[in-house]
Amino acid sequence: MSTSGQLYALESGVQHYAWGCRLRDGKTPYIAELLGASAGKTPWAELWIGAHPSLCSQIVADGGKEPLNAFIAADPQDCLGDKTLKAGYQELPFLLKVLSCERALSIQSHPDKATAEKLHEKDPRHYPDANHKPEIMIAITPFKALGGFRKAEDIIADLDKLACVQPWRQVYQEAASITPKALCDTLLNLPMSIIRKILTRLQKELAAKEKRTEREDLVLDLIKQYPCDRGVLFGFLLNIILLKPGDFLYIPPNEPHAYLNGTGVECMANSDNVIRAGLTPKNIDIHVLLNTLTFKSETVAAAAPQQEGEGVRLYACPAREYEVRIFDGINVDFSERSGVPGVLLVLSGSYELTWPGGRAVAKRGSSWFFPASLKEATAKPLEPGSELAMATVPKR
Numbered sequence: 001m002s003t004s005g006q007l008y009a010l011e012s013g014v015q016h017y018a019w020g021c022r023l024r025d026g027k028t029p030y031i032a033e034l035l036g037a038s039a040g041k042t043p044w045a046e047l048w049i050g051a052h053p054s055l056c057s058q059i060v061a062d063g064g065k066e067p068l069n070a071f072i073a074a075d076p077q078d079c080l081g082d083k084t085l086k087a088g089y090q091e092l093p094f095l096l097k098v099l100s101c102e103r104a105l106s107i108q109s110h111p112d113k114a115t116a117e118k119l120h121e122k123d124p125r126h127y128p129d130a131n132h133k134p135e136i137m138i139a140i141t142p143f144k145a146l147g148g149f150r151k152a153e154d155i156i157a158d159l160d161k162l163a164c165v166q167p168w169r170q171v172y173q174e175a176a177s178i179t180p181k182a183l184c185d186t187l188l189n190l191p192m193s194i195i196r197k198i199l200t201r202l203q204k205e206l207a208a209k210e211k212r213t214e215r216e217d218l219v220l221d222l223i224k225q226y227p228c229d230r231g232v233l234f235g236f237l238l239n240i241i242l243l244k245p246g247d248f249l250y251i252p253p254n255e256p257h258a259y260l261n262g263t264g265v266e267c268m269a270n271s272d273n274v275i276r277a278g279l280t281p282k283n284i285d286i287h288v289l290l291n292t293l294t295f296k297s298e299t300v301a302a303a304a305p306q307q308e309g310e311g312v313r314l315y316a317c318p319a320r321e322y323e324v325r326i327f328d329g330i331n332v333d334f335s336e337r338s339g340v341p342g343v344l345l346v347l348s349g350s351y352e353l354t355w356p357g358g359r360a361v362a363k364r365g366s367s368w369f370f371p372a373s374l375k376e377a378t379a380k381p382l383e384p385g386s387e388l389a390m391a392t393v394p395k396r
């Protein structure tokens, strides 16, 4: 296959993680519906559009298929262009996903670049690469998440209302100044026997309450999902974040977060570096958590996109690996993105794609790659309400 400045159809794979959305009450999970696939009994968690070796998109052209990472490796100059290569990337620097969850994902943070390098050197098994992983989540449906620490006084006000969290309180009661870090430290170090007791009693205490706060409902829901996991108690420590469709969340390095339910478009640096804190059977590295988390309050919050122009929403964030735009029912001119690589996903409706010497129809759910060498191309919506997501390396 040659890269001669054209758009390439992709075949992108789905991760069927247990927390993904399932067929319920006749309602097809978002990702299955997007792809026009039959849902079956399996959960539909993530659609991956990119060149990550764990689930690489395939280029479909000339009657054959080729993994996108191999296609890029065969001609990095043409595919990635000067700007991306000079920034030190030999592969597509980002991964675009659709994520759809009906159960909570693990509470996690992603290290900054310097920490990622150190962790990878010391423990490559748990930290498989040396890269950081700035990520954004753009809500398609209402989306609920936990992110960033609350103020200590707000946490304590909530804990003081509950008798059963006494063993957790007792330790910090004596502390001269109670901080989110002290609360987190105590929680991570409580013996599992005590955690089990707290959670069993907490479930009873919360269930018996006539009126529960939003947070108490959330914690009760987490206990049902993870009955013996201390991560449930992070439900008291972190901010509840509710995204309206179209809004987004940027997760800075070293901020704890957990996606709870909803569907969204996610973009991240092409990395798999996760430091887990709870709601997971996987390894929890208490030492690394306490030494990397920021413990700052109000650093993670829902945000609205910038209107870059009529029908163009730009989801700006500090990541230098990617920027994401969503185009609402307008003609898209690719000459503005010439010189950097990108991927497309048709979220609604359909588009006619044209480039010198070629054209194609992009149906709903189809994904596409364009190399940096693409100079001229357009995407024209073929029906009202058509919506196109685009991730590229920033030109700035």
Ligand SMILES: [Zn+2]
Pocket (backbone or CB within 6 Å): 108, 109, 110, 135, 251, 257
């Ligand atoms: Zn994350």
